[in-house]
Amino acid sequence: MADKRTEIVEIGGEFGLIDRIASQFHPQIQSTIKGIGDDTAVMDLGSDYGLLTTDLLVEGIHFDLTFHPLPHLGYKAIAVNISDIAAMNGIPQQVVISLGLSNRFSVEAVDELYKGIRAACDDYRVDLVGGDTTASRSGLIISVSVFGKVAKDKIAYRNTGKPNDILCVTGDLGGAYMGMQILAREKQVYLADPNMQPDFNGKEYILQRQLKPLARMDVVYELEEAGVVPTSMIDVSDGLSSELHHICRQSKTGAVVFEDTLPIDEQTALVATELNIGPITAAVNGGEDYELLFTIKQEDHAKLKNNPNITFIGYLTGDSGEILLRTKSGNVVPMKAQGWQHLSS
Amino acid sequence: MADKRTEIVEIGGEFGLIDRIASQFHPQIQSTIKGIGDDTAVMDLGSDYGLLTTDLLVEGIHFDLTFHPLPHLGYKAIAVNISDIAAMNGIPQQVVISLGLSNRFSVEAVDELYKGIRAACDDYRVDLVGGDTTASRSGLIISVSVFGKVAKDKIAYRNTGKPNDILCVTGDLGGAYMGMQILAREKQVYLADPNMQPDFNGKEYILQRQLKPLARMDVVYELEEAGVVPTSMIDVSDGLSSELHHICRQSKTGAVVFEDTLPIDEQTALVATELNIGPITAAVNGGEDYELLFTIKQEDHAKLKNNPNITFIGYLTGDSGEILLRTKSGNVVPMKAQGWQHLSS
Numbered sequence: 001m002a003d004k005r006t007e008i009v010e011i012g013g014e015f016g017l018i019d020r021i022a023s024q025f026h027p028q029i030q031s032t033i034k035g036i037g038d039d040t041a042v043m044d045l046g047s048d049y050g051l052l053t054t055d056l057l058v059e060g061i062h063f064d065l066t067f068h069p070l071p072h073l074g075y076k077a078i079a080v081n082i083s084d085i086a087a088m089n090g091i092p093q094q095v096v097i098s099l100g101l102s103n104r105f106s107v108e109a110v111d112e113l114y115k116g117i118r119a120a121c122d123d124y125r126v127d128l129v130g131g132d133t134t135a136s137r138s139g140l141i142i143s144v145s146v147f148g149k150v151a152k153d154k155i156a157y158r159n160t161g162k163p164n165d166i167l168c169v170t171g172d173l174g175g176a177y178m179g180m181q182i183l184a185r186e187k188q189v190y191l192a193d194p195n196m197q198p199d200f201n202g203k204e205y206i207l208q209r210q211l212k213p214l215a216r217m218d219v220v221y222e223l224e225e226a227g228v229v230p231t232s233m234i235d236v237s238d239g240l241s242s243e244l245h246h247i248c249r250q251s252k253t254g255a256v257v258f259e260d261t262l263p264i265d266e267q268t269a270l271v272a273t274e275l276n277i278g279p280i281t282a283a284v285n286g287g288e289d290y291e292l293l294f295t296i297k298q299e300d301h302a303k304l305k306n307n308p309n310i311t312f313i314g315y316l317t318g319d320s321g322e323i324l325l326r327t328k329s330g331n332v333v334p335m336k337a338q339g340w341q342h343l344s345s
Numbered sequence: 346m347a348d349k350r351t352e353i354v355e356i357g358g359e360f361g362l363i364d365r366i367a368s369q370f371h372p373q374i375q376s377t378i379k380g381i382g383d384d385t386a387v388m389d390l391g392s393d394y395g396l397l398t399t400d401l402l403v404e405g406i407h408f409d410l411t412f413h414p415l416p417h418l419g420y421k422a423i424a425v426n427i428s429d430i431a432a433m434n435g436i437p438q439q440v441v442i443s444l445g446l447s448n449r450f451s452v453e454a455v456d457e458l459y460k461g462i463r464a465a466c467d468d469y470r471v472d473l474v475g476g477d478t479t480a481s482r483s484g485l486i487i488s489v490s491v492f493g494k495v496a497k498d499k500i501a502y503r504n505t506g507k508p509n510d511i512l513c514v515t516g517d518l519g520g521a522y523m524g525m526q527i528l529a530r531e532k533q534v535y536l537a538d539p540n541m542q543p544d545f546n547g548k549e550y551i552l553q554r555q556l557k558p559l560a561r562m563d564v565v566y567e568l569e570e571a572g573v574v575p576t577s578m579i580d581v582s583d584g585l586s587s588e589l590h591h592i593c594r595q596s597k598t599g600a601v602v603f604e605d606t607l608p609i610d611e612q613t614a615l616v617a618t619e620l621n622i623g624p625i626t627a628a629v630n631g632g633e634d635y636e637l638l639f640t641i642k643q644e645d646h647a648k649l650k651n652n653p654n655i656t657f658i659g660y661l662t663g664d665s666g667e668i669l670l671r672t673k674s675g676n677v678v679p680m681k682a683q684g685w686q687h688l689s690s
Contacts, residue, residue, distance in 0.1 A: 006452040017478050020452070021459060025466070025473045031438055031494075032472040041474030043439055043492065045390045054477055056443035056488055061480045093376055094388055098401035098488055107351040107365070114366060121370070127377040128370040129386030130398065133362050137405045138483025143443055145399055145490040147388065149376075 037250070038158050039087035039235060040148070049155055051148040053084040059139035066190075067183045070109060072212040073142075074116025080237065081146040082124045082215035083290040087235035088157075089220060090150035092124055098132040100141030116212075124217055154229050156294065159250035161232035163318040165295035167255060168230075168310050170216045172263040173240055174279065177286025178271045179203070179210030185275075205267045213290040219309050220292075226303045230294035239287045244323055245337040247293065247316075254319035257335060259327045263311045284325070284335065382595070383503050384432035384580060385493070394500055396493040398429040404484035411535075412528045415454060417557040418487075419461025425582065426491040427469045427560035428635040432580035433502075434565060435495035437469055443477040445486030461557075469562055499574050501639065504595035506577035508663040510640035512600060513575075513655050515561045517608040518585055519624065522631025523616045524548070524555030530620075550612045558635040564654050565637075571648045578639035584632045589668055590682040592638065592661075599664035602680060604672045608656045629670070629680065 008017055022036040033049060034042035040053035057063060057077055065073075078095060085092040097117065101110065121128050126146065186198040200207060216235075223230065232251055234243045240262075248255050262283045269279040295316055296304065304310050314326075325335040353362055367381040378394060379387035385398035402408060402422055410418075423440060430437040442462065446455065466473050471491065531543040545552060561580075568575065577596055579588045585607075593600050607628045614624040640661055641649065649655050659671075670680040 004453055007448075008446065008450070008452055008455070011452055014478050017452070017455065020456075021473075021476075021478075024459060024463060027472045027474065029438060029470060029472050032474055035472060035474040036476070041439055041441060043474075045395070046392055048391075050390070050395065050492070052439060052441055052490070052492055053475065054441040054443050054488065054490055056445055056477045056479050056486065058445050058479055058481050058486065060482045061445075093374060094386060094397060096386060096397055096399040096490060098399050100401055100403050100406075100486070101353065103352075105353070107353055107356055107362070108349055110353070110362065114369060118369065125374060127372045127374050127380060128366075129372065129377055129380040129388075131366075131381070132399055132401045133359050133366075134401050134403055135406045136403050136483075138481075141401065141403065141445070141486055143399065143401055143488035145397070145441060147395070147397055147492070 034157070039084040040090070042088070042155065045149070048149045049152055051085050051088050051090045051150060052145065053081055054143065054145040055081050057142040059141070064187070065140070066187055068211060070112035071116035071119070074113040075120045075212050077142045077144050078117055078120035078124065079213055079215045080290060081144045082120070082126070082217060083235040083237070085146055085148035086215050086217050086220050087233050087292060088148070088150055089154050089223065089230060089233060090148040091220070092126045092146050092148040092217070094129045094147045095121065095126050096130040096145050097128065098134070098143040100134050100136030102136045102139050105140065124215060156230040156233035158232055158234050158247050161247050161251035161253055161295045161316050163253055163316050164298060165231050165316045166298060166301055166312055167257065167293070167295055167314040167316065168304070169236070169240070169263065169293050169313050170219045170291045170309050171289065172265045172268065173236065173289055173291065174272070174282030174286040175206045175209035175265050175268045176213060176288035177282050178268050179206035179208070180288070181275055181277070182207065182271060183210065203267060203271060205265060206271060210288065213288060215290060216292045216309070222307060222309065226307070228296055228300045228303050230296055233292060233294035236289045236291045236293050237287060239285045240293065241284045241335050242337045243293050244335070247295070248321060248323055251316070252320045254317040254322035254324070255314055256317060256324045256326055257314035259325055261311060261313045379502070384429040385435070387433070387500065390494070393494045394497055396430050396433050396435045396495060397490065398426055399488065399490040400426050402487040404486070409532070410485070411532055413556060415457035416461035416464070419458040420465045420557050422487045422489050423462055423465035423469065424558055424560045425635060426489045427465070427471070427562060428580040428582070430491055430493035431560050431562050431565050432578050432637060433493070433495055434499050434568065434575060434578060435493040436565070437471045437491050437493040437562070439474045439492045440466065440471050441475040441490050442473065443479070443488040445479050445481030447481045447484050450485065469560060501575040501578035503577055503579050503592050506592050506596035506598055506640045506661050508598055508661050509643060510576050510661045511643060511646055511657055512602065512638070512640055512659040512661060513649070514581070514585065514608065514636055514638050514658050515564045515654050516634070516636045517610045517613065518581065518634055518636065519617070519627030519631040520551045520554035520610050520613045521558060521633035522627050523613050524551035524553070525633070526620055526622070527552065527616060528555065548612060548616060550610060551616060555633065558633060560635060561637045567652060567654065571652070573641055573645045573648050575639035575641055578637060581634045581636045581638050582632060584630045585638065586629045586680050587682045588638050589680070592640070593666060593668055596661065597665045599662040599667035599669070600659055601662060601669045601671060602659035604670055606656060606658045
């Protein structure tokens with residue numbers, strides 16, 4: 001290794017590292033349409049575009065097997081990658097999975113994991129077509145790659161939003177974050193007294209949001225039926241604010257979000273209040289909801305206004321980089337992009 | 346986890362686990378041509394086939410940073426996946442990489458790794474188009490997936506060899522295995538006395554074979570130029586014997602290999618003798634050479650006989666599963682498939 005030592009955190013952590021890598025690699029071959037910088041890579045297949053995405057999940061960083069049941073984890077590993085394909089307005093096709101297994105994993109444990117993987121493959125109509133299994137000295141490692149397709153005139157990038165486009169989000173926000181808070185709390189209770197039963201009553205929805213999130217392929221199909229192609233799209237893995245900053249930075253726009261439109265489930269709001277967290281904070285900065293954040297042309301508003309899965313939360317502006325939250329009281333405040341840290345934070 | 350506990354080794358280790366998973370997943374969607382069971386998955390793209398492969402490399406299992414320079418490791422991580430695309434007679438196109446990094450890795454170390462990744466991307470004319478970086482609690486994790494293409498009438502599977510087809514192998518065999526033996530020996534010397542300089546003189550070739558193997562894309566292009574499509578093909582990652590067993594099992598054939606034809610480099614033979622290992626044992630059972638093992642029709646022999654990269658080592662027979670080695674002395678012995686274990690063995 002070189003003499004000088006720069007910590008990865010000094011260059012901005014994961015995002016800084018990705019920017020650094022992206023600056024060193026530029027597509028050279030003709031079939032590459034889009035390299036690093038969107039939810040998936042894009043390849044020219046002739047009549048369609050191909051999409052390729054990959055994610056690495058590491059025990060102790062992305063999940064904690066104390067509270068993550070293996071079938072749910074298997075499901076989640078697939079769903080979070082399908083979500084990236086959905087964020088390009090694409091249809092997932094094939095998936096490959098590599099597993100690193102330490103020797104505390106039995107055949108039965110691997111079967112449990114694959115039970116969830118199979119359920120996700122069935123739900124999203126994708127084929128598991130390959131992978132790799134290997135030993136690991138440090139718990140469970142799951143690497144998933146998904147290949148998908150999209151018609152060339154249907155693809156939705158991050159960098160193609162325009163001022164006055166309407167900002168839309170699917171489902172509701174902040175639930176996965178509150179689910180994680182509850183799991184962390186109950187783990188502390190359990191560690192203090194293993195005889196205590198965890199208190200998950202009335203929290204089923206937010207726990208499911210954290211442990212077994214769904215990819216919004218349903219909305220991708222609904223957009224197709226409604227004849228709407230988003231002008232830009234991204235999935236909400238690191239929190240609304242962080243994702244909106246990606247869209248605005250790449251589209252060279254600003255945005256205004258109306259606080260009172262943000263979709264927040266009742267359980268999310270209740271638990272947030274119980275834990276002294278503002279529900280809006282959870283909705284704006286909480287990650288791992290895997291909803292879709294997208295923009296549409298004004299003229300497409302009527303085509304989607306009756307869709308119960310979609311909420312209109314604001315619009316893009318020409319003020320590049322200025323991302324504002326209009327509060328219920330009528331104030332306008334900058335919406336900061338707090339980088340979402342997964343479990344390890 | 347379930348009550349019963351079966352160790353993975355009880356069902357035959359990695360290969361047993363892959364068989365178990367494969368038996369639970371059957372392609373459902375139309376565009377899947379080939380799922381688990383070949384060097385890559387195969388997808389119908391319309392005019393061509395798409396190829397998708399993935400590999401997971403874990404520190405302490407697949408590599409040892411005591412002797413693996415980071416640029417070489419980056420190169421190897423790409424090359425071993427390109428080798429899988431080559432083994433389908435395909436052309437690699439795009440690659441995605443995920444890294445898990447423990448906090449002992451600095452920005453400079455990551456740069457070193459990407460130096461090798463970039464060199465491999467240049468050599469094999471592929472674009473790095475995405476990936477993921479994350480923390481890791483246990484050293485370096487590298488997951489690579491490669492997408493490639495092949496004309497539908499050029500694809501080479503494992504299961505399509507026929508009796509009397511000629512068995513061919515590229516390059517030479519056993520070098521990577523002997524390289525690993527030398528590295529392991531010098532590491533012991535170093536651990537015993539850190540002031541000792543490692544003795545790598547005259548062993549450069551076999552060390553390169555282990556530390557920076559090449560994918561045989563050159564031979565894929567030469568086959569194309571010669572107008573030869575292999576009747577079956579696989580890459581030699583787990584050793585000649587193991588790979589030949591895969592071809593014969595899947596093609597329902599037997600095989601005869603002539604010991605005196607096996608291509609063995611002089612350094613491999615010298616070091617094998619020095620370490621009291623039979624050169625033939627190294628060539629037959631040593632893994633990680635990443636050469637191509639393939640079969641051709643008899644009538645194609647003339648088209649390849651002057652190619653210095655290709656050696657004819659035997660032929661397929663109709664005796665399903667009977668894989669024989671004809672020794673220099675004229676004896677015929679069964680060639681056993683010793684499962685190759687990587688570094689961890």
